[in-house]
């Protein structure tokens with residue numbers, strides 16, 4: 671899962687009230703971690719996503735359809751974020767998206783953007799995905815790439831924003847804010863405007879091993 675997207679919450683729950691009763695509520699949005707696989711390997715990823723993650727325990731396409739059926743029972747107008755890991759690494763992503771579109775959900779991708787090219791944008795449109803949230807942590811490509819542990823990650827994310835704009839799809843930027851990039855927030859606001867983002871979401875992070883210059887973890891998997 672992208673740490674920038676909300677945690678996968680239960681589709682519905684209840685909140686204790688002062689009187690001791692429970693006031694039911696319905697989830698407005700569901701952020702769904704479809705896979706632990708990711709083309710990046712960020713130190714701050716609480717999914718510990720990586721390219722070679724074992725997918726054998728992940729839901730099958732049919733099981734995903736069943737989950738969408740259950741979500742629809744709880745909230746037929748849900749805002750659904752398909753994320754991971756990197757959702758574009760799931761071969762059945764378009765089938766899952768198409769099923770969500772049949773349900774008339776408002777569906778977007780949560781992605782690092784690196785794998786999102788013209789072809790993927792066309793497929794998003796064809797399968798009812800209305801936009802994407804793209805992770806971008808710095809105005810400086812070197813710092814972003816170091817934080818994300820992949821040279822070219824910044825260029826890929828920025829290219830994805832242009833691809834989405836060209837395809838007429840909306841996007842938001844998600845910035846993981848830590849002590850190394852907190853001073854960049856004003857510049858990120860300018861960059862978000864320049865790129866045409868609808869929203870810039872800021873997500874707080876603790877310190878620890880999140881410096882852009884921290885030692886990358888060894889690459890695992892493919």
Ligand code: SF4
Pocket residue numbers: 671672673708709710711712714715716717718719720754755756782805
């Ligand atoms: S892009 Fe980074 S934070 Fe997002 S899922 Fe991949 S490894 Fe985790």
